[in-house]
Amino acid sequence: MTGPRRPPSRLVSLLGVLAVALLLIGLLQVANLMRHPMPDDMPPVPELDADAADPRTEIDCPDPPQEAADDETRAATPPLVTSNELLDCPRSWDGQTIRYRGEAVGAVLQRADGAWVQLNDDIYAQTRGPLPTHRDYAGGNAGLGAFIPLELAERIGRVGGPRFRGDVLEIEGQFRRVDGERREAAVIVAHTGIVAGEGRPIEDPVLPERRVIALVLVLLAAATVTGERLVATRR
Amino acid sequence: MLFRPDLDDFRLLGRFTGKVVYGVGVVMALHAPVAFVLGESNAGYAFLIGASVALIAGAGSQVALRAHGRLTATHALATVGLVWLVVPFFGAVPLLLSGHYAYPVDAYFEAMSGFATIGLTLANDLDHMARSVNLWRHVMHFLGGQGIVIVVLTIFATTSGAIGSLYTGEGRPERILPNIIHTARFILRVLALYASLGIPALWLALVRTGWDPLPGLFHALTLFSTAFHTAGFAPMSASAAVYRSPLVEAVLVVLMLAGAFSFALHYQLWQGRRHELTRNLETRTLAFTLLGIFVVLAVGLARTGAYTSFGELFRIGFFQTVSAHTTSGLATVPTRLFVTEWGVLAPAMIVTAMALGGMAGSTAGGIKAIRVGLLLKGLRRDIRTVLLPEDAVVVERYHSTTVRILRDEQVRGAATILLLYIILYLGGGMLGLFYGYELQLALFESTAAGATGGLSVGLVRPDLELSLKVVYIAQMLVGRLEFVAVFALAGYLISIVRGRT
Numbered sequence: 026m027t028g029p030r031r032p033p034s035r036l037v038s039l040l041g042v043l044a045v046a047l048l049l050i051g052l053l054q055v056a057n058l059m060r061h062p063m064p065d066d067m068p069p070v071p072e073l074d075a076d077a078a079d080p081r082t083e084i085d086c087p088d089p090p091q092e093a094a095d096d097e098t099r100a101a102t103p104p105l106v107t108s109n110e111l112l113d114c115p116r117s118w119d120g121q122t123i124r125y126r127g128e129a130v131g132a133v134l135q136r137a138d139g140a141w142v143q144l145n146d147d148i149y150a151q152t153r154g155p156l157p158t159h160r161d162y163a164g165g166n167a168g169l170g171a172f173i174p175l176e177l178a179e180r181i182g183r184v185g186g187p188r189f190r191g192d193v194l195e196i197e198g199q200f201r202r203v204d205g206e207r208r209e210a211a212v213i214v215a216h217t218g219i220v221a222g223e224g225r226p227i228e229d230p231v232l233p234e235r236r237v238i239a240l241v242l243v244l245l246a247a248a249t250v251t252g253e254r255l256v257a258t259r260r
Numbered sequence: 261m262l263f264r265p266d267l268d269d270f271r272l273l274g275r276f277t278g279k280v281v282y283g284v285g286v287v288m289a290l291h292a293p294v295a296f297v298l299g300e301s302n303a304g305y306a307f308l309i310g311a312s313v314a315l316i317a318g319a320g321s322q323v324a325l326r327a328h329g330r331l332t333a334t335h336a337l338a339t340v341g342l343v344w345l346v347v348p349f350f351g352a353v354p355l356l357l358s359g360h361y362a363y364p365v366d367a368y369f370e371a372m373s374g375f376a377t378i379g380l381t382l383a384n385d386l387d388h389m390a391r392s393v394n395l396w397r398h399v400m401h402f403l404g405g406q407g408i409v410i411v412v413l414t415i416f417a418t419t420s421g422a423i424g425s426l427y428t429g430e431g432r433p434e435r436i437l438p439n440i441i442h443t444a445r446f447i448l449r450v451l452a453l454y455a456s457l458g459i460p461a462l463w464l465a466l467v468r469t470g471w472d473p474l475p476g477l478f479h480a481l482t483l484f485s486t487a488f489h490t491a492g493f494a495p496m497s498a499s500a501a502v503y504r505s506p507l508v509e510a511v512l513v514v515l516m517l518a519g520a521f522s523f524a525l526h527y528q529l530w531q532g533r534r535h536e537l538t539r540n541l542e543t544r545t546l547a548f549t550l551l552g553i554f555v556v557l558a559v560g561l562a563r564t565g566a567y568t569s570f571g572e573l574f575r576i577g578f579f580q581t582v583s584a585h586t587t588s589g590l591a592t593v594p595t596r597l598f599v600t601e602w603g604v605l606a607p608a609m610i611v612t613a614m615a616l617g618g619m620a621g622s623t624a625g626g627i628k629a630i631r632v633g634l635l636l637k638g639l640r641r642d643i644r645t646v647l648l649p650e651d652a653v654v655v656e657r658y659h660s661t662t663v664r665i666l667r668d669e670q671v672r673g674a675a676t677i678l679l680l681y682i683i684l685y686l687g688g689g690m691l692g693l694f695y696g697y698e699l700q701l702a703l704f705e706s707t708a709a710g711a712t713g714g715l716s717v718g719l720v721r722p723d724l725e726l727s728l729k730v731v732y733i734a735q736m737l738v739g740r741l742e743f744v745a746v747f748a749l750a751g752y753l754i755s756i757v758r759g760r761t
Contacts, residue, residue, distance in 0.1 A: 080697060
């Protein structure tokens with residue numbers, strides 16, 4: 026800050042700062058308009074239970090069942106539970122036989138006596154399908170690790186990832202708050218299961234408007250950079 | 261007295277910020293071919309759009325903003341603050357276009373979290389995100405972890421004079437070498453060394469645990485970036501739990517600790533001075549707090565009966581302690597268990613570990629071990645002063661590359677920063693309380709944002725209140741830059757209104 030100072034007026038300075046801020050916010054707003062459209066043929070989904078993901082919601086954990094459960098209880102079909110229920114009340118569900126349904130994602134990690142797989146049971150896995158093919162945002166993924174029998178692991182055709190919606194498995198097994206055998210926490214050790222839904226490629230066709238905008242901007246950027254180089258050389 | 265900035269001041273700030281935006285645009289453009297090769301065309305066009313806008317803004321600013329003045333220390337600090345505010349807008353464009361973010365502010369939040377190496381995420385359905393976009397999240401960790409301004413200007417600038425004063429603004433307290441370009445290049449050499457060892461080690465561990473080689477390579481690259489930059493994004497929503505491998509976890513622990521070491525310490529080790537590991541005040545403090553926190557955390561977990569054997573407790577507890585203390589934010593268990601299974605003491609230790617952070621001049625955030633060490637030394641000196649005869653001269657020494665004498669201003673400086681961090685953590689926590697979240701949860705998340713800790717117990721989610729998103733963004737920025745650069749930028753804004761001509 027040397028030499029005679031000629032600062033612009035306060036109003037001009039503030040308007041300049043405001044203009045830059047609006048330009049930057051505008052940049053994201055314009056980008057927002059170029060996102061994937063919501064498909065017209067997508068049926069409406071049921072209202073999401075917003076409370077389920079809200080940490081302010083009070084959790085009412087079920088009582089752990091008595092050890093001497095009668096034969097009738099044991100013979101009944103195990104309850105179908107979600108990862109949120111299990112993680113909210115790990116002690117209530119510890120050691121219980123449960124049913125769990127989720128999309129296999131990532132990789133199937135084979136071991137000598139079974140295989141590890143991450144099973145997501147969120148809306149993307151269960152009903153709506155993966156992003157970015159729609160705009161039903163339901164937060165991050167929810168799921169649990171499961172140790173499944175090798176024969177079930179071999180039947181998995183696709184695991185979910187950037188290009189595929191993975192097979193949906195329905196497993197029956199024990200939820201273990203701590204799996205001492207494998208030194209893992211909060212996992213399901215399945216003794217049986219089926220592939221309840223086959224995975225498929227994620228359809229993400231090229232968005233033509235985006236392509237045109239990208240190509241126009243690339244040309245503009247090339248021109249600006251070339252111009253800047255020329256000016257810099259002359260200086 | 262505050263002087264109102266003149267046009268030349270604004271031009272200088274805009275010009276340097278433009279240079280960095282230009283550099284980030286070039287890095288973003290490199291992701292487009294990656295996306296097309298992977299068959300992710302829409303992501304490829306998204307990168308072209310984001311990169312083009314950044315290049316137009318960056319190159320345009322170089323033409324339009326000709327400044328005659330010299331970059332002073334105040335300019336430099338304000339520039340750093342401005343760069344860190346502006347660059348995430350450009351970084352957010354491909355994120356928003358990926359279709360995984362519900363609102364523009366979420367994409368900006370994610371970009372700030374990426375650049376500031378926080379790791380808190382608002383991504384929806386991360387497990388189906390395009391690989392190129394996921395890679396960009398981790399490249400932001402690299403750029404931010406090393407210091408966006410320094411990385412970009414070291415690569416693109418030809419002279420070192422202008423960037424000397426920018427260096428300290430990005431949370432780096434001391435130069436390792438007299439020449440700033442040499443310092444920055446040394447830092448990149450350290451990164452290259454750890455990358456050449458860490459990425460193959462992670463890849464081999466992942467393949468051994470059952471991952472196919474190509475996806476394994478992607479995970480190794482992204483995990484390395486997260487662990488060494490003590491960041492927090494993971495390529496999958498289940499974080500490090502998805503690997504089910506003690507070997508992967510062991511490599512990650514080594515990389516997280518290496519990332520939490522200051523580059524000055526790396527330089528000393530590079531020079532063969534291994535004794536720095538045992539004599540340096542900062543390494544001693546870090547070792548002391550790390551082990552202390554782990555012991556208390558283990559007691560907390562043992563009291564709740566969360567784990568049934570020491571093996572499980574050690575594997576999970578030690579990893580989480582290292583992850584929190586180095587402000588990395590990786591998790592080997594679902595973090596919901598911190599609330600429902602870990603009781604009160606163990607999560608409190610995770611918050612403490614995040615709050616303290618790693619070493620000054622590293623990629624880690626938080627209060628920093630050197631400040632904790634200096635405060636403890638100062639406390640010891642004060643106690644000795646009270647206990648010894650009145651005419652005794654009490655001198656406290658500490659080792660940090662050389663033996664130094666503890667000075668009052670150092671203790672005062674450390675105490676000031678400590679106080680500012682506590683205000684930062686409590687400020688975000690108070691707002692969380694205002695919205696009805698429990699104290700533990702609000703404080704956990706606020707500390708994670710302010711200390712660049714990145715672990716989350718579920719408050720940070722797409723339907724989080726807008727004002728909390730904005731406050732967490734501010735905390736991330738302030739925590740990463742350690743206050744000064746943000747204060748300088750705020751001072752600039754105040755001087756527009758109140759400064760004299």
